[in-house]
Amino acid sequence: MIDETLLREAAATVAANGPGDAALDALRRRWPDVRFTVCADDDVPARLAPAWSGVRFNLYLIGGGEHCLALTRDHDTAIGIVVATVAD
Numbered sequence: 001m002i003d004e005t006l007l008r009e010a011a012a013t014v015a016a017n018g019p020g021d022a023a024l025d026a027l028r029r030r031w032p033d034v035r036f037t038v039c040a041d042d043d044v045p046a047r048l049a050p051a052w053s054g055v056r057f058n059l060y061l062i063g064g065g066e067h068c069l070a071l072t073r074d075h076d077t078a079i080g081i082v083v084a085t086v087a088d
Contacts, residue, residue, distance in 0.1 A: 002051075002061055002078035006031065010081055011052045011059055019057035019085040027081070035062055035069075035080025044071065044084050051075075058084045 010027055017023035020038065027036045041058050044050075048071055050058035062080035063072030072078055 001076050002034070002081060003075060006034070007052055007059060007075075007081070011054050014057050014059070014083055015054050019054075019083050023083060027083075036083065037062075037080070038083045038085065041084035041086045044082070049073070050084070051081075056086050056088075058086060060084060 010031070013026050013030065014023040017026050024036055024038050027034075044058070044060055048060065051061050051073070052059035060082040061072050061075065061078035062082060063070050063074060063077045064079035065072075065077050069080075071082065
């Protein structure tokens with residue numbers, strides 16, 4: 001489960017480190033049991049609203065239901081966060 005507190009703190013970590021490898025490293029150190037990945041926001045389906053929007057990044061939730069990973073809007077089934085960089 002990715003609750004609002006974790007999401008807010010993850011967003012603050014990304015904002016402090018920039019939406020790249022430094023943020024990914026910091027996120028993984030702080031929450032080793034949560035999956036994190038980085039991609040371009042253009043790679044995320046446009047129909048999916050971000051769980052969090054920041055300056056130059058959006059956060060999306062990774063769901064772990066069934067047998068495959070997928071993006072989700074459900075905080076209760078979320079097991080990770082995608083940091084999606086937004087181009088200028």
